[in-house]
Amino acid sequence: MATYDLKINGKKQQVDAAPDTPVLWVLRDHLKLVGTKYGCGVAMCGACTIHLDGEAVRACQVQVSTVNGKSITTIEGLSENGDHPVQKAWLEHDVAQCGYCQPGQIMNAAALLERNPNPSDEEIAEAMNGNICRCGTYTRIKQAIKTAAATP
């Protein structure tokens, strides 16, 4: 067990956790930020996607001992009022069915558009391929990303 000073969604948080605790479980169990989801624990489904210093990473593979001094953004902190262009596009296209994978999809999509503001369909598919949607909303996710990309 050790104490870690984390910066999450712009706020300083202190947690006591074993050094090898994945940030996923620090978020969910210690900080009660449950927007970041558990789907597989082996970085194969993308449900746990967060931003670490602006980059999309799978929180199930990031140990808490490695994030000192780094800035973490979760789905809860992507925007103040749920009005990030990606979130708005998700609502416009009524993307979600069960919704469980969608925070991870949104975080991954937001990071994609940050580095590539106007991705082609192929670039979207490649970037999003690590995010499984068991309900099969892939066509809507693609449309929503294109809408968000087109937002000035």
Add this chain to the structure above:
Amino acid sequence: MIGFSWFTRCTPASEPKIAIPSEWFDINGYIKIGDTGLVTIFSPNPEIGQNVMTSMPMVVAEELDVKWENVVVEQGALDEDAFKNPQFAGGSLSIMLGWDALRMAGAAGKRMLLEATAREWGVEISDLTASEGVITEKNGERSIGYGEIASKAVGIEVPEELELKEPKDYKLIGTYQKNVEGPKIVTGKPLFGLDFEREGMLLAMIQHPPAFGMKVKDFNQEEIKAMEGVKDAFIIDTTTDEPEWSEVNAFHNLIAIVGESTWELMKAKKALKVNWETESEPENSEMHAERLRRDIEKGNVEESRNDGEAEAAFAKAAKVIERSYSAPFMAHNTMEPMNFFAHVTENSAELIGPTQTPKALEDAASKLLGLPVENISVNMTRMGGGFGRRLYVHFGLEAAAISKKMGAPIKMIYTREDDMTQGTYRPAYLSTYKAGLDENNNLVAFSVKGVGLPEGPVFPKRFPAGAVENYSAVKLGSPTNISTGAWRAPRSHFTAGAEQSFLDEVAELAGKDPIDFRLELFDRAKNNPVGEEHDYDAERYAGVLKLVKEKSHWGTDMPGISRGVAAYFCHNSYVAQVFDIAMEAGQPKVKKVWCAVDCGIVVNREGAINIIEGGVVDGIGHAMYSELKFQNGSSVHNNFNTYQLIRHNQSPEEIEVFFVENEISPTGLGEPGLPPAGGALANALYQATGQRYYHAPFSTADQGQERIEIG
């Protein structure tokens, strides 16, 4: 009846234009109205992504006659008396079974408000109309909002017979409405069972045997209990007397580890040293294949149908074709793993979590805990997928057993590995189809025999029963100790693929267009049916094929596009699909899927289109990529590194959905979109690659087929 309040479950359909009420009035089990005119509608059924949480309240709101923008939706708790309807998510039945109760609830609410207003104004109800939340005098000046009169409507009795709207007068049903929980989903609000939190709650994880046919004997209990973060570890038993179908469970005895954080519990699980006992023979995939081959001839006949003399007709036929199709065991793999919250005391049990069958859970928990059902409450959280997996109540019972032992509130969660290897799988199947054509290329004989581990996939009374003079269908069972259960469109999803790709080969042998070939058969079934009643409406079945033919411009030359078609009827709805495939860099790519659907009245068009799209993707994905293999009684696959689910780049580029417009009472959509996909895909792949696909998963299974053709 109340929705539970720990969530902010009051979900505006959009930002309400009306102020939050200071007082709410209970109108009936479904409706409460606030003094400002804001209306809360409780959605009775479990939400698994099929979006009944939007469509069921829409039906209530229609008959209540309120503006959708003034409605907030809350998830209802288990209370079948208050909702006057069974509450479960299965069989694509929510809207179909709820249609009357939902409309009556809305109409009753409206009636109570009208009655209250009539009394208030000293007029007859017939002097009043109600529309969009406002009651007005037909021949007068007065009007009053529902909010203003609601307090006086409470408790008013309504007559048994209530007038319901005609479909032509619908203002809400048939429109496009967004998922009421959309804003919460995209901002990561706590919604799912895995997210549930209760003060003083402990976490629990389980360990089940590594193979089917095994049972836990003992384990290194003291070592585990001594680990960091572990409060206790013990064996639980969820066996009950006279188990119901929903209590399917290969593993009644589990190791439970209780603590305060998931990561510590995961580490404790890894440190387990367990002595397992073998109770029945460990099975493997080779044994399964052998059993299917043996029992397609010798298995236990579960159901059959015979019209005419199929064998004699085959002997006389000008051309005969026979093909076999197979598919492996599959897991459900809901994105949210199994979990449940339970707080069991000496006299009561509170159960909260993702269940498709809250009543079945309550009943099973009553048996397990020895408590009367009145002392048990069940609340449904939103579910990260169901697909039939959460019809089974074992995980709710497990949480309850752990809570009882600990004397504390418990949230139990499964890892993905626990989940994928627990069982309750889609059975493995083998079906053989045979068709005989006469010299004029008419289909004169048809037979299907299909065996499953354990239950067979064949529906003897479905198409083409009734359309073929000589017809034989046999459903066979074969034994296995692998636990199986209902998987989205049970049996239909496999049979549709096998049958619809077989019919494609038959049509080709007959030199006929595949759609026209089917339409001829539907004509026969409609105008001059063979044998006893068959289990489909030939006109509606033909209807979706005609619609998809029209909308997809079937028959038009499309350079670079190879097309396949399939249609299937299951869970009371009819769906036909055309797949357009193009070869890109030597690989087949699904460019577009055209779907024609007949589900009667469409309640929420947006949600309806989404769920059909999802069924298409699901059908493609599992036909192409997914399988479970077994060795020594264990599934070889336990996570997504080896178990393939369809991903973004494998998904169709475009899906378009069309509905047959009619006024038939609505039937379901959760499942019907899936079954045609595998068959239409196989048929399009044949046109694109020259290869027929018989054995799932198409991407890796050997497609070898012993060809039997005469003539």
